[in-house]
Amino acid sequence: MTDVRSYIFDRLVRGVFYLLNLVAFYLLWRGHNLPGGGFIAGLASAISLILRSLALGVEAMPRILRMDPMRLAAGGLGLATGTGLGAMVAGRPFLEHFHLHVHGLPWFGEVHLGTPFLFDVGVYLIVVGVVSKMLFVFMQSTRGLRALVEEEERRYSSPLEQPLEESARAANREDDRHAP
Amino acid sequence: MIAMPLETALLIGLLFACGTYLVLQTSFVRMLFGFLILSNAANLLLLAMSGSPEDRVPPIAGAGSGPMVDPLPQALILTAIVIGFGVTAYLVILLYRLFLDQKTTNAAELYAEQDTTERT
Amino acid sequence: MHLVTLPLVVPLCTALLLLFWGRPSRGRRAMATASAVGQLVVALGLGIRTYDEGPWVLPVGNWAAPFGIVLVADLLSAVMIVLGSWTALMAIVYGSAELSVRVEHPLRLPLMQFLVAGINLSFLTGDLFNLFVAFEVMLIASYALLTLEADDWDIKQGFPYVAVNLAGSTLFLCGAGLAYRLFGTLNFADMAQRVAGMADDPRVVSLALLFLAVFGLKAGLFPLYYWLPNSYPILPAPVAALYAGMLTKVGVYVLLRIFGTVLPHELSGVHALLAWLAGATMLLGVVGALSRNFVRGILSYHILSQVGFMMLAIGFFTEFAFAASIFYIIHHIVVKSSLFLIGGTAALLNRTDNLDRMGNLWRHAPGLGVAFLFQALSLAGLPPLSGFWGKFAIAMEGLRLGEYVLVGISLVASILTLLSMLKIWNGAFWNAAEDREVCLWDWRWVRMNRVNLAMVAVSLGIGLGAEGVFQVATRAAQQVRDRDGYAAAVFAVRAKGVDVR
Numbered sequence: 077m078t079d080v081r082s083y084i085f086d087r088l089v090r091g092v093f094y095l096l097n098l099v100a101f102y103l104l105w106r107g108h109n110l111p112g113g114g115f116i117a118g119l120a121s122a123i124s125l126i127l128r129s130l131a132l133g134v135e136a137m138p139r140i141l142r143m144d145p146m147r148l149a150a151g152g153l154g155l156a157t158g159t160g161l162g163a164m165v166a167g168r169p170f171l172e173h174f175h176l177h178v179h180g181l182p183w184f185g186e187v188h189l190g191t192p193f194l195f196d197v198g199v200y201l202i203v204v205g206v207v208s209k210m211l212f213v214f215m216q217s218t219r220g221l222r223a224l225v226e227e228e229e230r231r232y233s234s235p236l237e238q239p240l241e242e243s244a245r246a247a248n249r250e251d252d253r254h255a256p
Numbered sequence: 257m258i259a260m261p262l263e264t265a266l267l268i269g270l271l272f273a274c275g276t277y278l279v280l281q282t283s284f285v286r287m288l289f290g291f292l293i294l295s296n297a298a299n300l301l302l303l304a305m306s307g308s309p310e311d312r313v314p315p316i317a318g319a320g321s322g323p324m325v326d327p328l329p330q331a332l333i334l335t336a337i338v339i340g341f342g343v344t345a346y347l348v349i350l351l352y353r354l355f356l357d358q359k360t361t362n363a364a365e366l367y368a369e370q371d372t373t374e375r376t
Numbered sequence: 377m378h379l380v381t382l383p384l385v386v387p388l389c390t391a392l393l394l395l396f397w398g399r400p401s402r403g404r405r406a407m408a409t410a411s412a413v414g415q416l417v418v419a420l421g422l423g424i425r426t427y428d429e430g431p432w433v434l435p436v437g438n439w440a441a442p443f444g445i446v447l448v449a450d451l452l453s454a455v456m457i458v459l460g461s462w463t464a465l466m467a468i469v470y471g472s473a474e475l476s477v478r479v480e481h482p483l484r485l486p487l488m489q490f491l492v493a494g495i496n497l498s499f500l501t502g503d504l505f506n507l508f509v510a511f512e513v514m515l516i517a518s519y520a521l522l523t524l525e526a527d528d529w530d531i532k533q534g535f536p537y538v539a540v541n542l543a544g545s546t547l548f549l550c551g552a553g554l555a556y557r558l559f560g561t562l563n564f565a566d567m568a569q570r571v572a573g574m575a576d577d578p579r580v581v582s583l584a585l586l587f588l589a590v591f592g593l594k595a596g597l598f599p600l601y602y603w604l605p606n607s608y609p610i611l612p613a614p615v616a617a618l619y620a621g622m623l624t625k626v627g628v629y630v631l632l633r634i635f636g637t638v639l640p641h642e643l644s645g646v647h648a649l650l651a652w653l654a655g656a657t658m659l660l661g662v663v664g665a666l667s668r669n670f671v672r673g674i675l676s677y678h679i680l681s682q683v684g685f686m687m688l689a690i691g692f693f694t695e696f697a698f699a700a701s702i703f704y705i706i707h708h709i710v711v712k713s714s715l716f717l718i719g720g721t722a723a724l725l726n727r728t729d730n731l732d733r734m735g736n737l738w739r740h741a742p743g744l745g746v747a748f749l750f751q752a753l754s755l756a757g758l759p760p761l762s763g764f765w766g767k768f769a770i771a772m773e774g775l776r777l778g779e780y781v782l783v784g785i786s787l788v789a790s791i792l793t794l795l796s797m798l799k800i801w802n803g804a805f806w807n808a809a810e811d812r813e814v815c816l817w818d819w820r821w822v823r824m825n826r827v828n829l830a831m832v833a834v835s836l837g838i839g840l841g842a843e844g845v846f847q848v849a850t851r852a853a854q855q856v857r858d859r860d861g862y863a864a865a866v867f868a869v870r871a872k873g874v875d876v877r
Binding site: 279287291294295297298299301302304305328329332335336339342343346347350353354357358366367 | 505508509512516519520523528531532535538539542543545546547549550552553554556557562
């Protein structure tokens with residue numbers, strides 16, 4: 077964002093980053109019966125990422141979030157759908173969930189595991205992916221949509237920027253050139 | 257059925273009035289805020305559908321005994337908020353792109369010479 | 377039982393796979409096509425089963441109604457899903473014939489699958505709030521598709537679509553909240569039971585009017601259709617075909633469902649209002665079509681006029697009228713999406729779809745001309761094509777009920793439809809001016825026209841096999857109007873106890 081980076085802000089945000097993600101994990105974990113859950117946890121994690129992008133500049137984000145956020149979201153949706161499909165494979169109604177209760181573990185006491193947790197993780201991934209994608213696009217768009225990085229340009233604007241009649245012809249010329 | 261508190265009803269009406277007024281403005285930013293207020297008004301209407309929360313416990317496991325607040329409208333609002341969040345982000349970028357393409361933030365100016373027959 | 381979930385899950389999983397595949401390629405297209413074929417097979421299976429056995433209910437997550445979410449497939453839902461899958465399949469095949477892999481937008485196919493998932497969910501859902509969610513899935517995918525390949529002129533035309541539908545969604549949310557307040561439930565079956573005997577309650581009437589506004593907006597009913605005719609022409613032809621075929625019909629379907637299954641049948645005032653609004657819609661829609669001078673614009677206005685016919689039949693509110701409306705929906709989806717595809721092919725050959733600069737198509741591309749002729753005459757309602765039977769049934773029912781003015785309006789609208797179709801025919805096909813270039817060397821049109829001819833074959837099949845199709849429509853109408861049967865089917869799941877925990 078700015079050219080001059082504040083060292084103090086950077087260090088502070090780095091500390092907050094880990095703290096926020098810890099909070100996010102806590103929210104995700106308790107979400108089954110208590111207030112919390114994938115959506116809120118995802119928002120907390122996304123906020124942590126946004127803070128870091130404020131400190132480091134949005135260009136540095138691929139180093140921290142090594143996946144394309146859209147793929148992260150798609151993977152989360154896949155995980156959430158997958159927990160529903162699992163029940164279908166077992167011959168049960170779509171999205172039926174199963175639980176496993178484990179008693180007497182050291183440290184944890186009673187542990188309550190189940191496919192709803194996986195579903196929540198899916199929601200978490202969707203929210204992190206979608207929110208960070210949106211806000212990174214917003215941050216980059218301050219320099220105009222045309223100034224988005226190359227990859228964004230390809231994805232968000234049409235390859236057919238000319239009027240209909242021109243573009244059809246252009247597409248066709250291209251076809252002819254590549255014809256075997 | 258528990259009655260909706262009067263002040264909630266007034267607030268919903270006020271929010272709808274403000275939202276409608278802003279949506280009908282020509283400036284993009286006002287339209288955007290109008291849609292935000294409208295969706296919040298609708299959410300508040302949904303929330304009011306669970307009745308007055310007085311003397312009721314939150315719908316959380318282990319929050320105490322007694323009649324609970326109806327949790328369904330809250331679930332509906334959460335869904336509606338998430339959807340509204342996505343739509344708002346889309347709307348912001350759409351209006352931004354309209355501004356970049358047409359070099360105006362005024363809808364009246366944008367649609368002034370509406371030539372609907374064909375692109376020029 | 378899983379058959380009910382598949383129309384929702386298959387497009388969703390396909391969309392995810394397409395997102396992960398990323399770059400367009402022939403293999404990716406083949407996968408999308410295979411998935412669309414699979415969806416069609418699933419939908420046909422669902423249709424056969426529901427025709428024999430009545431509504432199928434699936435409690436999602438094994439939580440029984442009215443507390444859990446249910447997916448309900450009756451014959452009408454199944455018919456709509458069959459039509460949606462068929463249109464989506466044709467749109468995908470047509471799209472791959474039209475665009476080379478190199479210029480295809482990587483998000484077009486995934487978004488189309490998300491759109492289909494939203495459409496199918498709105499046909500399957502058994503409660504009002506999931507209907508809202510399904511509408512939003514559908515609308516967000518449609519916003520994205522609308523602006524995906526748009527240039528600056530297109531975005532300007534598409535903005536009213538987004539704005540009006542956002543307002544509509546807000547109203548829908550309010551309607552859902554008020555319905556919950558009034559009935560204490562959002563489940564269709566539960567509402568149908570609780571509303572019995574409340575037909576005189578002004579709150580029920582105002583709720584019905586609110587729903588009429590919300591879904592009339594989605595369907596393009598008279599005072600609320602402004603968003604449609606300018607936004608559809610900006611879409612690429614295959615996507616426009618999917619929109620034209622399915623999106624407004626989701627609104628019509630929901631009106632059939634809400635007025636037929638959920639709300640009491642005694643709301644005759646609301647029904648009469650619906651019929652008159654439908655009359656205004658069909659007349660103004662077709663007048664708007666006459667005023668346009670480019671193919672997609674004319675066709676977009678025609679959607680409104682046709683929606684008017686379906687709504688008119690809903691407004692008559694007899695079982696026969698419902699059957700006629702469903703028959704008309706079946707006919708309309710095939711014919712209208714086909715006309716958009718034909719318009720796209722014509723625009724490809726003439727390099728424009730402005731009627732002032734089109735021409736010579738009949739001489740050089742008679743195959744396309746034949747396809748257009750069949751579909752246009754069917755849309756106008758000439759026997760023995762499919763449109764005739766739908767209009768005939770609606771008009772007969774109108775005459776039986778003594779609604780002479782409305783029937784008269786519908787006949788006038790039909791004649792004007794024929795006029796505006798002749799406008800396209802004269803401008804694009806019959807016009808033999810020498811300066812109109814027809815780019816026959818553009819070999820893509822041959823494969824695109826095969827899709828058009830497949831659509832024509834289906835439409836002819838509906839026209840010639842009208843007896844059988846009408847039988848299906850009658851059965852679907854019976855199931856939609858059978859409030860007790862619907863509620864019994866939904867609550868039987870609880871009684872039967874799918875639960876084994």
